[in-house]
Amino acid sequence: MNHIAEALAPFGTTIFAEITALAARHGAVDLSQGFPDFDGPDFVKKAAIDAIDNHHNQYARTAGIAPLNRIIAHNWHARTGIEIDPDTQVTVTTGCTEGIAAALLGLLNPGDEIILFEPYYDSYPALTARVGATPRYVALRPDASGRFTFDPDDLKAAFSDHTRAIMVNTPHNPTGTVFDRSELECIADLCRSRDVIAITDEVYEHLVFEGAHIHLQTLPGMDERTITLSSLGKTFSLTGWKVGWAIASEELSRAVRAAHQFITFCTATPFQHGAVAALGAPASYYERFVAEYRSKRDYLCDSLVRIGFKVRPPDGTYFILADHSAFGTGDDVAFVRRLIEEIGVAAIPPTSFYAHPEHGRSLVRFAFCKREETLRSAVARLEALAR
Numbered sequence: 001m002n003h004i005a006e007a008l009a010p011f012g013t014t015i016f017a018e019i020t021a022l023a024a025r026h027g028a029v030d031l032s033q034g035f036p037d038f039d040g041p042d043f044v045k046k047a048a049i050d051a052i053d054n055h056h057n058q059y060a061r062t063a064g065i066a067p068l069n070r071i072i073a074h075n076w077h078a079r080t081g082i083e084i085d086p087d088t089q090v091t092v093t094t095g096c097t098e099g100i101a102a103a104l105l106g107l108l109n110p111g112d113e114i115i116l117f118e119p120y121y122d123s124y125p126a127l128t129a130r131v132g133a134t135p136r137y138v139a140l141r142p143d144a145s146g147r148f149t150f151d152p153d154d155l156k157a158a159f160s161d162h163t164r165a166i167m168v169n170t171p172h173n174p175t176g177t178v179f180d181r182s183e184l185e186c187i188a189d190l191c192r193s194r195d196v197i198a199i200t201d202e203v204y205e206h207l208v209f210e211g212a213h214i215h216l217q218t219l220p221g222m223d224e225r226t227i228t229l230s231s232l233g234k235t236f237s238l239t240g241w242k243v244g245w246a247i248a249s250e251e252l253s254r255a256v257r258a259a260h261q262f263i264t265f266c267t268a269t270p271f272q273h274g275a276v277a278a279l280g281a282p283a284s285y286y287e288r289f290v291a292e293y294r295s296k297r298d299y300l301c302d303s304l305v306r307i308g309f310k311v312r313p314p315d316g317t318y319f320i321l322a323d324h325s326a327f328g329t330g331d332d333v334a335f336v337r338r339l340i341e342e343i344g345v346a347a348i349p350p351t352s353f354y355a356h357p358e359h360g361r362s363l364v365r366f367a368f369c370k371r372e373e374t375l376r377s378a379v380a381r382l383e384a385l386a387r
């Protein structure tokens with residue numbers, strides 16, 4: 001008997017859980033779900049351990065512990081020049097995924113429309129369905145250079161009188177696109193003229209190799225109509241800590257909090273203390289972080305090209321979206337099955353990120369947030385494809 005609520009039933013089990021389990025069963029080198037196979041920094045781990053030892057083990061304030069809200073607001077000001085009130089404009093969430101849920105549940109009504117770029121992170125359409133809103137999809141497609149972008153006319157056509165919000169993920173998982181100023185201006189123009197709220201997912205904001213990350217919220221007129229979501233997990237290699245946050249005007253924060261208080265009430269207290277230490281990291285931390293990831297990116301991209309994949313190196317994120325057509329192994333799901341079962345490497349079949357799966361069948365997503373030896377052993381196994 002099926003007990004799953006109607007709205008969620010079509011989504012099945014997330015591809016991340018499915019592939020991670022399959023990879024473990026086959027002993028595959030796992031380049032599927034985006035989590036590092038190394039730990040975050042010791043000074044951050046120690047701050048959380050100290051918090052546990054020092055009795056920070058009860059519920060936190062629902063919007064976040066005061067020092068964490070303060071340092072998030074401080075860093076936002078340092079990066080954007082915009083002053084925000086830590087107590088009313090920052091909401092700590094249990095990872096960005098909870099932030100997405102809180103924003104959609106807190107903001108949308110049944111019948112509202114929300115614009116989603118595809119490919120997307122799979123929680124966007126699932127939560128959209130659960131709140132009874134209608135997704136309007138805008139395709140990101142490769143241009144002549146292989147960079148994924150949208151057609152401004154498609155975006156314009158997706159807006160209607162019912163549009164309440166747009167989800168904007170930049171740097172973008174899985175394509176690696178970092179939206180440039182003209183793309184963001186185009187989104188901002190439409191948001192302003194159609195009175196639409198932007199919800200941004202910026203969890204890869206510090207993982208940019210080419211160009212620069214721009215916060216949509218900093219564009220003219222966007223401060224009062226943007227909810228900026230981010231998290232600690234990717235930047236500090238602590239994805240299991242599940243600490244994220246939402247930055248928004250007091251009014252929009254109220255909508256996020258209306259849902260957040262009933263989803264988790266608050267985020268794990270000791271990890272919030274760890275996050276305070278992390279967010280105090282000096283600029284050198286971020287420089288080293290990007291340099292290390294750049295060398296992982298280059299190594300895996302070069303290897304994949306040599307083996308026969310078609311690849312455009314990502315401008316941001318720790319994912320490579322490669323074209324596997326040269327190997328003649330059917331669609332993405334068939335190809336990933338072969339990779340896991342015969343080659344011994346796990347990756348993500350990206351059609352789970354598409355409402356129109358035909359656009360993703362020739363693609364496969366590899367995560368390079370792995371130790372050098374993991375990447376080397378994955379490449380050694382992938383060489384079998386070239387033979």
Ligand code: GLN
Nearest residue numbers: 016032033034035097173
């Ligand atoms: N964002 C991560 C990825 O794309 C997965 C997050 C999750 O599994 N919920 O791999």
